[in-house]
Amino acid sequence: MNPSMAPPLSTLSPSTMAVSHFPLSKPFYPKPTSSTSSPSLQCHSSISEQLRPLSLSLLKDTPAHGESAHSKPTWLNPTKSKPNVISLVRHRKTKPTSNGNPQSLLLNPTLLQTLVSIPDSDKYLFFSTLTEAFPSPPSDDDVLFLLNSLYRHPKKSILLLEWLKESSFQLETIFYNLVLKSLRNTRQWDQIDRIASDMLHHGPQPDNITFSTVISAAHKCQRFEKAIEWFDMMYSAGVIPDEVTFSAILKVYAILGKKEEAIILYERGRATGWKPDHVAFSVLGKLFGDAGDQDGMLYMRDEMKRLNIVPNVVVYNTLINGFGRAGRPNIAKELFEEMCKLGVNPDERTLTAIFKIYGKYKRTHDAMDVWARMKENRWPMDQILYNTILTMCADLGMESEAEKIFEEMKQSYKCLPDKWTYSVMIKLYCRRSKSDCAWKLLFEEMPQRNLQPDVTCYTSLIDCLGKEGRVDDVVAAFESAMETVPSQIDDQLCCCLLSTMARCKDEMQMNAILACIEKASPMLHSLICMLWNESIGFDEIKKSFRELLSKAPINVRRPYCNCLIDMCTFRPGFPSDRPRELFHLGNIYGLYQGLQTQRLSEWSVDLRRLSLGAARAALDDWLESVAEAVEDSERLPPQFRIFTGYGLDRFKSALPNYLEGYLSDAGAPFHKSEKMAGSFVAEKADLLQWLHGQGILTVDVSEIL
């Protein structure tokens, strides 16, 4: 590095000095106490005034947390001068707008086309063309015009720069900045790194625009560590970042999930007197939102109020999304209503966010309300919003509304249904057991519109057909998937095949599905064969099961296990202890956590989210654990309860009905609870006697009772 640039601020490298003087394990912000802003701050902008809320919030808690009682928050000590981590004035663009009259264009209107048409490798031709076009040196405006025009041709931008250098043209920072931007567009990180380093060592001096361009380029090229390196280098190069550069690096921290670093930087900026703008707040909002950090988002809201900043639509969008993701639909709704009231018009992304939330949290009423206001106020619409609304309809079971919107899309000219739209509609129909409608969309309409279905379309349909027992159609749909999307076939689809298998009526159907599974997943096929084979022991099953599960995504593991248990429970031909073995394995791999609860007054098992076979295995398992507790002389509660859930529709009532039958067939002393719908209870004495009668409990019950 050029020693002449050795700066007084070289010790101030934010990411290496990112040692906080307050405990980072605690949130840096206090819990928001009230939502009112401090009126005393409204008409002041002196640094001490601006620091006040910060110092209050930071210093107050620190000693209380113990571990840092003796540390000095250097940044906030008003007796020392504060280091400038951020320049409070934005870098001024030296060049106003050019007068739009580059000589070159007047002299030679085809010059640009000529330059573009020259092969990148023909440096000689490129240079001689330029030399011919500019017998005297080009003006700054000429160069700017050319560089801007060569934005999409980064190699030629560099050649132009080289030519200028050779022509002893006075090169200014702005020219390099434009070349860097051009390189960023095509993500050529190494070139960018090289040119920017060259600037550092040989000039022209990089400025904030240079650094922000380099940082955002590193971001775009996924070279996040480089982004941080370059940011740190600014201080040693004597360039104090302004708020644009700040936002750029905060964004990088956000992507890396470096919340603490972002907070430290933000705070230091604030301590310097920075008043963050909307972009900074939207970056931080996204950061906290992704981290599910509600307090962070609330603190931001508070900061904006303190600074008298009304969030713009982007900031609102990040917050609404963030609170939705953090499981706070009410706060999201509040923000949405607040922005409407303040006259900040919601855009497509706002509405996408809010409908997604209303769908997820089953807010049908709120959704319909926004839908009506949308039409009334002619709020904007786009494809993603349409598809999100359809997804919401699917979640809320609003079939006829979805059909109406689907038709509306077909009529529209700019939001025609795409494959996402179809996938949502297929899912919606499948959830409502309308496999014929789904079939028609998948096999007729999509091909007509030249849309390629993805695997999820097939998976939905196969699942639905399987539940309807239409095994031949399952096979047909699977064959079609094998033909069109063979590489996409995944565990989720296999799981649906497996669940179909558990419902097969006869051996012929079983074999048909088994043949599909063999093509889709040889590993699953071999596990099924092993389960069938009586001579295969637990350890071998375990090994194969583990192999299957470890390769499957987490969300499919439990369904896999459920389906396997169902198959072994309800299909003839499997050894009788397979369901329990599989349930045991599922427990080993943490698939069935939290089913059992023990309170002093009651022990219970929650079977509500299990498949029929898995529920039965879990129930048997629970009853055995009660027997074991008796044998271990544990203290027992007076009452035992089984949660089965209750359902009004056929689908949801399957499990309670099945378990009720199972309990009564076994003569178990559980009866429907009157106080708590969806559960069965038994008294201790009745249960123990019955367990004894079943041979599950071997000790003499009368002694205990």
Added chain:
DNA sequence: CTAGGGTTAG
């Protein structure tokens, strides 16, 4: 693109 930074979908 007009020298730099921000938010949406199973």
